[in-house]
Amino acid sequence: MDRVILHCDCNAFYASVETLLRPELEKVPMAVCGDPESRHGIILAKNERAKKFGVATAETIWQAKRKCPGLTLVPPHRGEYVKYSRLVNEIYQRYTDQVEPFGIDESWLDVTGSQNLFGTGPEIADEIRRTVREELGLTVSVGVSFNKAFAKLGSDYKKPDATTVISRENFRRIVWPLPVGALLYVGKAAQETLAQLQVRTIGQLAACDRALVAKRLGKMGEMIHDYANGLDMSPVRAADDAREIKSVGNGMTYRRNLVGLEDIRLAVLTLSDSVSARMRRHGVKCRTVQVLIRDPGFKSISRQRALPAPTHLGKEIAEAALSIIRDAWDLRAPIRMITITGASLTDAGGAGEQLSLFAPPDDESREKRERLEAAVDGIREKFGQDAIGPAGVLGNDIGIGGAGWNKDE
Structure with missing residues (x-):
């Protein structure tokens, strides 16, 4: 017997939540956007009225305003999006315990075993759409199929507030x-x-x-x-299944272009500090450091380097990242964005860690550094993320510092 998989996609999620917060926005073309002053000036979401003007997600604000001069712009309220995402998923879990979120506004549901209680797949989809609309004021498009890939295609096929069935009999015609x-x-x-x-x-x-x-x-x-060809057997994972962490990264687009080694060093130190703290929190170390650089023209390069030993120390991650940048980038060229990622993760307990026979590490110095960074973790946990950080953060003009500079992204 085929599985019955739903993919539920909240329509214009950010814009719809903003309309719940401010109902008057429903009557005007509106878009949620980043802050132009901090160079995050792109459209994150738009309502149906803005969509009719051709406003598109991920385009710049000036492009959107050129299409729709009367466009109302609102800043994002991420806490509210997280709240409504949780509430929507709680509704999904009334119908099955196999609910796998795919981003903040999408989830797969396996309702194969729920049909005796709630009806067929399309009936469950229609019931979910009605419940979400009545209880939360949001609309959802649902794809119903025999696998995850086609279910997602179904939720994209017709919007807003629609159910689309892609079956073994019709997928060649539709897909x-x-x-x-x-x-x-x-x-x-x-x-x-x-x-x-x-x-x-x-x-x-x-x-x-x-x-x-x-x-x-x-x-x-x-x-x-x-x-x-319809050959997707990947399972829908329960929401509370433990997820294997494959990498830990953090990136930032800066208030102005980074130019020169001192700018780059400050950026790398703060990103490496954040990445290392998250790795320690997850109990992992990385064997590889990856760096992605994007210039003002949106051209990107990505490089990585294996480490001599696994680490979750910010100092060691920063040193590796700076070495990569020196080798791969003209330090005189401007940088718009940097992302640093720790990959090839291993358990922080030491499993899989091999010591060099030829250049034994300075264990005492490393232990001191680990104690120091663990102490910083403790201070932040007690007094907040902004309680302590690199000295160079003070007075910088690239957008690092103030509330939330070390916030996970």
Whole structure:
């Protein structure tokens, strides 16, 4: 028997929550946006009235205002989004305990075992939409299918406040004509690679030689080829299932461009401090440090480096990141954004950690550093994240400092 999977997607979630907070916004074209002064001036969400003017998520504010001069802009209220996300997922959990969030406004539900209680998949989908609308004032689009990939396609297929069923009988008619970028995990780079193979629709991907797609895109190519053919057996995980942490990262777009080693050093120190604190909180160390740099023209480079020994120390992560940047970047060139990530994680207890036979580490110095950074963790836990930080943060003009500079992103 086929599984019955739902994908529930809250429509224009940020904008809809803002309208609940300020009902008058329902009557005007409105968009939630970042702060232009801190260079986060992009559209995060828009309501249906703004959408009719062609306002698009992720475009700049000036582009949106050019399309819709009367556009009302509101700042994001992230705490409210988290609150409503929790409330929506609590409604989903009335119908099944297999609820897997996919971002703040989307979730998969496996309702295979719930049909004797609540009806068929489409009936459960319609009931969920009605309940969310009546209890929370939000609308949800739901895809119903026999796997997760097609269920997500279904929730995107018709909006707002709609149920779309994609079955074994109709998926070729509904799914295959869609652009290949509509398929889960097919991003811009994959679309460009597939276009070189004359693959532009999901049906063309399904018909393409699997080995050829794998040759160009690796294991991801095999996966999306299977998805296109309806061969997705990935389970819906319960909301309380433990998730394996594969990496810990933090990034920041700066108030002005970083130029020169001192700017870069301050940025790297604060990001590394945040990443290391989170790793200690999760009880992990990283074997690899990754750095992503984006310039003012939005061109990005990404580099990584293996470490001589696993670490969760901010000093060691910062040293590795600075070394990567020195080797990969012209220090005179401006930088708009930096992200630092600790990857290839291992348990902080020491499992899998090998000591060098030729250059034994300075254990005493490292132990002192670990005690120092653990003490900083304790101070922050007791007095707040802003209680202590690198001295260079004081008086800087790149946007680090003040409330929340060390906040996880």
